Amino acid sequence: MSKFLTFNCNLENFIDDLQVKLRHNNEKIETLLEEENKTYYNFVKPLQMMEEELEHFFTPLSHLNSVNNSEKTQEVYTQAIPIITEYSTKISQNIAIYKAYKTIAENENATLNYEQKRVLELNIQHFELSGAHLDEQTKARLQEINIRKSELSNDFSQNILDATNAFEYTIENEADIEGIPASDLQSAKFEEDGKTKYKFTLQMPSYIAYMTYGKNRDIRQKLYEAYVSRAPQNAAIIDELLALRQEMSELLGFKNYAEYSLATKMAPTPDKALEFLESLLDNSIEQAKKELEELQESAPHQLESFDTAYYGEILKKAQYEIDEEEYRPYFEQKSVVNGMMDFLEKLFTIKFELQEETLWHEKAYAYHIYENEKLKAKIYFDLEARDSKRGGAWMSNWQAHCTNEAGEEQLASAFIVCNFPPSSDTNPSLLRHDDVVTLFHEMGHGIHHLLSNVNENEVSGVNGVEWDAVEFPSQFLENFAYEPHVLKMFAKHHETSEVLSDEMIEKLVRAKNFLSAMGMLRQLEFSIFDLQLHTKLYKGEEVQNLLNSIREKTALIPTPEYNKFQNGFSHIFAGGYAAGYYSYKWAEVLSADAFYAVVDEGIFESQTALKYRDIILHGGGAKSMQDLYIDLMGREADTTQLLRLNGIYA
Known part of the structure; x- marks a missing residue:
């Protein structure tokens, strides 16, 4: 059971396969509920693993919809969301399962280990927060609310993605791109009607580049206004979501x-x-x-919201003699990833090993992780921006470390997704230091999930962690992206292999809290x-x-x-x-x-x-x-x- 899953998502048959799987699950639940003498091992564990396997099936679709978004993924995902939500809501409100969990918690309190007790504690709480103990009419309404909330959240996200991709601003005047870093200009440059032009969008690498370095204030304002006024139709979604959340909360007491x-x-x-x-x-x-006050002194006019990044960069250079663009040649994406792994290997005595396999995109790749020379987990990386990818950066888990009913070990796997500047055959992906911090942050989430030793999947890795504590491991790791000893492990010029100097590191550290x-x-x-x-x-x-x-x-x-x-x-x-x-x-x-x-x-x-x-x-x-x-x-x-x-x- 320790083998990792093969990434695969059959979009053509997904909905049919999902319905078959859910029908099978519902039948299995009925069979488990018929067991007269329910125990943790013959009832709770099979239910856990059934849900884990459903996660294995569904995650590739949600992942593809985020990283290779297309009309087909949107269509299938939009169809799947209400189906999976209805199924999950029914389980979370199943009074028979709820009562069985409470009975098992009481009967086996003396013999269960703390992991198993935590599973029962969180499940019982989850059932109560889902309204399992309420009347049928109320449960039906809660199910309707959950389905609608899922649909609205998906629509909200899709509206932002569509609005982001719909906007572009073309610049022909060379004076308007003066000061923009060469690597960003290379990404923006295109030829049209025999002229060289530059296209800036609301995608993060492009948007940040102009807002930080673009001299033309009118263009900065146009980009800023387009960005902060995206997806006005989401206002109606917000109203409906807030109303549904309030109604749900009141129904649950x-x-x-x-x-x-x-x-x-x-x-x-x-x-x-x-x-x-x-x-x-x-x-x-x-x-x-x-x-x-200091920032205002660096500007010749009253500061507006669309000025802060630009004049902030000017002030940072003046105060710390630091130019972000000078650092980017030292933060070539692959070098940073490899250096981060070297750091983690040394800090936690683990090991990464690159795998040769074809994934959902040519820029995606995977590593095995070893601890004490034993295969421990698998991590996937997809780090470069593209039109089909949702903006931002995130970690999402696929498999959780656990043991099944037969005591066989399952290893963990997870995805790290970012939107760094795209690389090409002639143009490497050179990161800002902020990008380096982002990578460390998401990797903090990743190793939190992947290095788990817990044997119950519902409380393994990031599963079961309180939401206001889940950022602890990610923030802990990102702090090391400013440490001189750590930086020297990967901050090397992509052309000369020169290590980032002590002086430049000192400036970076001093500017950290700018x-x-x-x-x-x-x-x-x-x-x-x-x-x-x-x-x-x-x-x-x-x-x-x-x-x-x-x-x-x-x-x-x-x-x-x-x-x-x-x-x-x-x-x-x-x-x-x-x-x-x-x-x-x-x-x-x-x-x-x-x-x-x-x-x-x-x-x-x-x-x-x-x-x-x-x-x-x-x-x-x-x-x-x-x-x-x-x-x-x-x-x-x-x-x-x-x-x-x-x-x-x-």
Whole structure:
């Protein structure tokens, strides 16, 4: 059973195959429920593995729809979502399964291990949060809500992708592209009617390039306005989603969706989470105002939202004598990936081995991971931007480490997806340092899932981890992308192999927290908006009015009226972060504290790093992260380390 799955997705027959699989699953559930003497091994374990195998089947479709989006993947995925949602909702509301889990938890409490107890605890909670104990009419309505929510989230994401791909701005005047890095110009350049022209889009590498280096302020404004006003039709989706979330929460006995969301998180209440965010805001606001004053001094006119990246780059160069473009030749994509693996091998005593295989795209590739010379997991990389790929960066898991009913081991697998500058035969993919940080971040998620030693798939790897703790391992790892010893492992000029100099590394480290308090305010704006948006029912203009009221404190530069940020806020309307965006900062407290413990011990000599592997990474979601963290550090997290990490001194 330790063999990895072969990536394959038959789009033509997918819906038929899915329906056959679900019909088989429903029959198996009925058979399992007929068992008179239900135990963990004859009831819970088979159900777990049945769901794991369904994940194996469905994940390739969702992955393809994100990385090789086409009319066909959209069509099949759109058909599949209500089918899989209806199935999942029915299971989550099946009172017979719920009662069986409760009975098994009571009868076998003395004999089950902590992993098995955690599976039962989380399942019972999940059943109750899904309304399994409610009347049939209420359960039917909850099922309708879940199906509609899934459809709306998919539509929200697709609208953004379509709007992103629909916009392009063509530049013919050479003066308007002066200062743009050569590698970005190479990607933008095309010939038309015998003329050389340059096309800029809302895809991240292209958009960031012009907003950061483009001298023409009018063009920056056009790009910015197009970006922040994408997908206006999503406003109606937001209204419907918020109404459905509020209705669902009330049906389940909660005042609002924020209370419902935090029932499965580390933060005890929405008020406590808001208190945490407000504390960070109070500690950051004065430094942010000083940063803005410095930024304003570098501009010959009053700053607007579409100016900050451009003048920020000018100020960074002036203050730190740092030019991001000077660094990119040292961050060639393949070199960075290989160097990151060398670092992980040394830090955690693991090993990566490249595999030769054909995947969903020619730029995708895979590695096996070994620990103690034993094959442990498989990781897939798809790192370059293209029109058919959803924007952003993410890790998604496919297989979880576990054992099946026969005690056979299944190994874990996961995908790391980014949108870095595309490479060609003549043009390598040269990364910004921010891209390097992003890669380390997603890899942190990846190894959290892949190095799990847990034998119950529902709490293995990232499964079962509280949502506001799931960013801890990713943020922990991304911090090392600034460490000099780590940078020297991969920051080598792609043409000369010259290692990034100590002077350049020192500048990079000093510039790390450039405008960090302003950045903190921006993230806090998103987090506070998300939490407050889900504390009562907002609709129509009330959504914008709420965001505007928060911006009165967080947005030091007035936000233009055409900025409809919420219509592109995929994390909370098309992802899993609704009433949970604060998790990034909550988890950052854990990551900053653990990171400094490793650094203070000398990184590669760190015993805390090995304990982190053995406790956090091996432990998966089989214990609360609160308990695992105390096992790691011998205490609760020191919240002041978060401000230290961001260079904020109140």
